[in-house]
Amino acid sequence: MNDYLIPVLLIVLAPIIGGLVYGFERVVKARMQRRIGPPLLQPFYDFLKLADKRKMIVHSAHAFLGIMHFVSLWFALGVLLLGGDLILVIFLHLLSTALIILAGYSTRSVFSHLGANRTAISVLAYEPVLIIIAVSIFMITGTFETGAVYLWDEPLLYKMPLAFVALLLILPIKLKKSPFDVAEAHQEVTGGVELEFSGLFYEAVYTAKWLDYVFCYTLVFLFAGSNILLGIGLIVFTFFYLNALDNSSARVNYKQMLRFSLGVAFSLAFINLLINILS
Amino acid sequence: MKLASYRKKSPWILHYNAGGCNGCDIEILACLGPKYDIERFGMINTGNPKQSDILLVTGPVTKRSRERLVEIYAQMPEPKVVISCGACASTGGVFRGMYNCEGGIDQYIPVDVYVCGCGTRPEQIIDGVVQALGILEKKTKELEESVRLKKEAVNEGKQLNRRNIADEIKPLLS
């Protein structure tokens, strides 16, 4: 019973935790730019305000896909935290991204289409690497169950450091941070797929972004095995790494992103997998 | 903290240049920078009309931009506030009387706050936005309450149609 307490709490509170992470991130980012930055609870103010706005929907399927994106992402997070199959988690996450891509294509806005194209490309960039990392984890632990990985004695980081580097390289793509934020690209395509959402329905997409934070940091936590302190250290390190990278780099175009992730990150993960198989 | 005060805490701004000289736009960007940092009030420059609350327009309406201006305004969900930023957005400014220019933006969309200056100063813009926040909150409240309920019920003898009611409640709103 007690084994399930913490995961279930984490799952229920995931949007709140994600919102706090996002708020803290905005403060940290502002401080890095020598600004004061918004209050910590800013994401929640945004949340409440968006609930107040009048709802405008393009068509009902579009709004529905947006909400399903949120729900399926939460479900994927739930499976990940409860110790489900890692491959299943990755594909559930892919499903939720596919839903938002469909939503992007279902409108007539050009920017929405562009955003959907770019989101699809970024899926192409990070998904293979994630799968290879999952297979590497399987090679070491002998199981795809994340529940077993949480209890694994020796931190996976020591066995597969290259895979961790590869994960660090694709996390900016997944979280839509510079230099790999072509999918969102606020100055070019004004948010891409989320462009046509408004009011309460934008809220679903906005909160899904918070869930994505929790999802990605849980993936990072996997590398620490049962060593909770190391896991927290890794998460903190990843947090500052992501923000520093976001603040200090300019956006690359999608071809460069694809070349980089499939060239560098994928080969790193693959070399790591080879080493794991051979040793 | 009052629960309702969150409405003033997260104004998302949409910035549109209807045809100005870019001077005011640079000042708006200066507001976002480290010195003035309007993000500490929770403001974001979204660039997406469907998610923003405040429309910040610079430059006069030109024959090319008027349709876009009205369309952007129409795409913003209620409650929304319009700020005209700079002399030429308010009156036409230095462009007034030119063959391509139709003067201030209030000829096409209702404006709530006028910010003066040719090259508005960032302080003025922030001041204008803070005033706009007050208006935004008032508008949000107006959306919620029906002014008609404040008057006594219409009895059968003299029923009003909707236009009459609108005329009747206009003084109450202002």
Ligand code: SF4
């Ligand atoms: S008010 Fe002056 S500085 Fe501003 S856009 Fe118009 S001409 Fe340029």
